[in-house]
Amino acid sequence: MILLAIVTIPLAVAVLSAFFRSQRLASAMTFMAAVAILGLSAGAALNVITSPNHLLVAIPHWLALDALSAVILLLVAVVNLTAALFSMGYMHFRDPGGVRRYYLNYNLFVFSMLLVPLIQEPSLVWVAVELTTVFSVLLVGFEDTQEALEAAWKYVVLTIMGAAIALFGFLMLYWAARQADVPHHTWSGLLAVAPQMSPVLLKAAFVFILVGLGAKIGLVPLHTWLPDAHSQAPTPVCALLSGVETTTVLYVILRLLPVVSQAPAIHAHTWILAFGLISVGTAAFLLINVRDYKRLFAFSTVEHMGIIMAAAGLGGASAHAAAMLQIIAHSFTKSFCFYTAGGLLLEMRTRDISSVRGLIRREPFTASALLLGGLAIAGAPPFALFLSEFSVLRAGLNRGQYLAAGLLVIFIAIAFSAIMNHISRMVFGPDEGGGSLRSGSLPLSCKITLIIAAIPVIVLGIYIPGALQKLIALAAAVIGG
Amino acid sequence: MQTFHGMTPLIDHLNALAGGLFIVAALGIVATRQVRACLKFFIFQSISLAASAFLLGARPFSVHLMAVGVINLVTKVIFLPWLLGRLVREEVYTRREINQVLSIPASLLLALLLTVAAYFFCLPWLKAAHIMGAPRINLPVGLAGLLLGAYTLANRREAVPQLLGLLAMENGAFFAGIAIAPDLPLIAEVALAFDLLVFIFVVGVLTRAVHERVGTTAVGALNSLREEGHQ
Numbered sequence: 001m002i003l004l005a006i007v008t009i010p011l012a013v014a015v016l017s018a019f020f021r022s023q024r025l026a027s028a029m030t031f032m033a034a035v036a037i038l039g040l041s042a043g044a045a046l047n048v049i050t051s052p053n054h055l056l057v058a059i060p061h062w063l064a065l066d067a068l069s070a071v072i073l074l075l076v077a078v079v080n081l082t083a084a085l086f087s088m089g090y091m092h093f094r095d096p097g098g099v100r101r102y103y104l105n106y107n108l109f110v111f112s113m114l115l116v117p118l119i120q121e122p123s124l125v126w127v128a129v130e131l132t133t134v135f136s137v138l139l140v141g142f143e144d145t146q147e148a149l150e151a152a153w154k155y156v157v158l159t160i161m162g163a164a165i166a167l168f169g170f171l172m173l174y175w176a177a178r179q180a181d182v183p184h185h186t187w188s189g190l191l192a193v194a195p196q197m198s199p200v201l202l203k204a205a206f207v208f209i210l211v212g213l214g215a216k217i218g219l220v221p222l223h224t225w226l227p228d229a230h231s232q233a234p235t236p237v238c239a240l241l242s243g244v245e246t247t248t249v250l251y252v253i254l255r256l257l258p259v260v261s262q263a264p265a266i267h268a269h270t271w272i273l274a275f276g277l278i279s280v281g282t283a284a285f286l287l288i289n290v291r292d293y294k295r296l297f298a299f300s301t302v303e304h305m306g307i308i309m310a311a312a313g314l315g316g317a318s319a320h321a322a323a324m325l326q327i328i329a330h331s332f333t334k335s336f337c338f339y340t341a342g343g344l345l346l347e348m349r350t351r352d353i354s355s356v357r358g359l360i361r362r363e364p365f366t367a368s369a370l371l372l373g374g375l376a377i378a379g380a381p382p383f384a385l386f387l388s389e390f391s392v393l394r395a396g397l398n399r400g401q402y403l404a405a406g407l408l409v410i411f412i413a414i415a416f417s418a419i420m421n422h423i424s425r426m427v428f429g430p431d432e433g434g435g436s437l438r439s440g441s442l443p444l445s446c447k448i449t450l451i452i453a454a455i456p457v458i459v460l461g462i463y464i465p466g467a468l469q470k471l472i473a474l475a476a477a478v479i480g481g
Numbered sequence: 482m483q484t485f486h487g488m489t490p491l492i493d494h495l496n497a498l499a500g501g502l503f504i505v506a507a508l509g510i511v512a513t514r515q516v517r518a519c520l521k522f523f524i525f526q527s528i529s530l531a532a533s534a535f536l537l538g539a540r541p542f543s544v545h546l547m548a549v550g551v552i553n554l555v556t557k558v559i560f561l562p563w564l565l566g567r568l569v570r571e572e573v574y575t576r577r578e579i580n581q582v583l584s585i586p587a588s589l590l591l592a593l594l595l596t597v598a599a600y601f602f603c604l605p606w607l608k609a610a611h612i613m614g615a616p617r618i619n620l621p622v623g624l625a626g627l628l629l630g631a632y633t634l635a636n637r638r639e640a641v642p643q644l645l646g647l648l649a650m651e652n653g654a655f656f657a658g659i660a661i662a663p664d665l666p667l668i669a670e671v672a673l674a675f676d677l678l679v680f681i682f683v684v685g686v687l688t689r690a691v692h693e694r695v696g697t698t699a700v701g702a703l704n705s706l707r708e709e710g711h712q
Contacts, residue, residue, distance in 0.1 A: 121669065123666075124669050127672040134676065134680045138686065141690060146695050147705055147706055149690055149691045149695065150691075150700075150706055151706060153691060154706075156683070157634060160680065161631060167654040168624070171654060171657060171658040172657075176610075185666070198610065199609075200605055200608075201606055228706045232706075
């Protein structure tokens with residue numbers, strides 16, 4: 001019941017916000033729905049932790065929640081809450097028709113992201129993944145500038161192209177499972193018949209799905225749309241896109257990993273590790289030259305998706321647990337970074353890094369948030385991403401993957417210095433000829449969002465609650481040891 | 482050689498014909514300059530897909546495949562041209578795209594190579610699956626459709642042909658799907674159809690917005706966002 005409620009709430013709010021003309025009502029409803037979804041998701045996750053088989057079933061073979069999907073569900077719920085709060089202030093001065101369209105698409109987008117971890121039937125998961133693109137395209141192009149529309153076009157073309165390739169893979173997966181007489185075509189059904197599936201077909205299916213969904217996750221070389229879309233969208237949408245949408249799609253790959261790794265001939269872990277390393281490396285070098293601070297955070301998403309893939313590819317329980325922690329920490333931190341960037345954009349009216357200098361003297365509140373976000377996302381201690389990246393490296397060394405671990409250290413170090421170089425100049429740099437820039441003010445709801453979103457960023461590095469630790473361990477076990 | 486369910490040689494031959502027409506339509510989308518002709522080739526391709534679904538679903542009778550065929554006809558042959566006609570201005574259709582990335586003879590040669598490559602890609606899969614009958618035709622044709630659609634995306638710069646390239650890729654996946662996954666749950670088929678409708682609508686709206694804001698639908702020429710690596 002809880003799971004059904006979780007997916008129906010955003011759908012209901014979407015319909016209501018399309019009907020009612022009041023924009024205040026739409027934003028209030030979206031926010032209250034977000035609170036309810038988070039409460040229900042947390043309840044469902046606790047249920048998963050305490051129940052004996054760590055499973056919460058709403059409709060057998062169709063809708064269920066296990067530890068891995070609970071992590072993703074929680075992340076979507078949390079970022080949805082902060083994004084809804086941020087939207088209140090961010091959308092305040094827009095024309096009413098635009099706001100209505102925004103909340104309609106916003107809630108549909110959240111609905112599709114909540115569906116992905118809950119659905120058990122792989123071909124329907126594909127539909128949900130494609131819906132996340134379809135519902136977010138108009139949000140990316142929401143600003144209706146040439147840049148925003150161009151970003152939206154690139155986004156839809158590359159990700160739907162990837163989705164079509166993945167669809168071919170999902171159909172081949174279905175074929176392989178059918179030949180192995182799978183009783184129910186679900187994730188758990190696939191896992192059960194994996195040893196009987198033809199490795200040739202399974203490998204082909206896996207490669208098609210990896211390449212196809214890789215486009216959506218933002219893995220190099222199909223990442224080119226990501227910095228455009230993730231920087232042109234309205235800020236709350238950026239937070240959702242970068243913070244959780246990429247992760248939601250990555251979850252599908254993680255789901256498939258224990259199935260394909262049962263056939264050693266496929267070398268699934270090696271594929272994932274290679275894809276991950278290439279993405280981290282490329283993103284690290286691209287970070288050096290960015291000129292737009294929203295793109296800075298978007299490229300850092302490519303980097304982090306690469307690290308998560310590499311961690312999953314290293315294999316073993318500790319690497320998988322590190323990957324889960326990295327997923328969680330990245331979602332919290334990245335959404336916080338985008339709220340900061342959005343606040344900065346409202347104040348400075350520019351996205352250009354070199355136009356923002358000496359921020360600490362002009363806007364101390366945003367400047368501290370930017371510094372906090374920059375340090376946290378670059379992976380400085382004592383933040384959670386430092387912890388998870390460190391665990392990834394340790395797991396890599398323990399598994400004897402010295403080359404992979406070495407490359408990761410180098411790439412992470414380059415990305416760290418690139419990010420901090422940009423951020424420190426923006427925060428502390430000499431303010432030459434500044435003051436010419438118009439300075440806007442930050443709406444109250446945006447300030448509150450920044451404070452709320454900062455809490456998990458700061459806390460998770462120092463203290464991870466017992467229940468969350470349990471959930472991470474359980475989720476890592478789902479991916480396989 | 483085992484026969485596949487109740488498939489008769491006649492149905493097998495007709496299905497092969499549908500597959501051939503499917504490829505011809507895919508090549509047509511690659512090789513025509515005019516946007517409207519492209520759309521016609523796409524509709525033709527969708528009809529071949531539906532024909533193949535009806536043929537494969539005829540004996541033994543399969544509700545799923547009949548549903549797939551009907552859904553295809555409704556979404557791609559009726560709804561898509563109607564919606565595009567409403568959303569996109571007439572002028573876009575009559576436009577001839579001169580400035581493709583590769584010339585048409587070169588494109589066709591490459592497209593033929595992709596088609597042959599698709600066939601050879603599929604051989605080990607068919608061997609592993611120990612199946613004769615429908616997948617023998619539908620799998621390579623479907624993969625070829627997928628690759629040709631992707632090539633269309635890379636080669637065309639107009640918005641509508643790019644949309645058709647995306648849909649042609651999905652057509653390719655479906656063409657293989659009706660043979661290798663004929664009993665996909667009905668709810669998945671319905672969800673796929675819904676997803677397709679929303680997708681067509683959204684891209685149509687986006688095309689119109691681009692046309693109004695930028696004044697052209699040559700989306701391949703948009704490049705205001707490139708900065709890194711081009712400094």
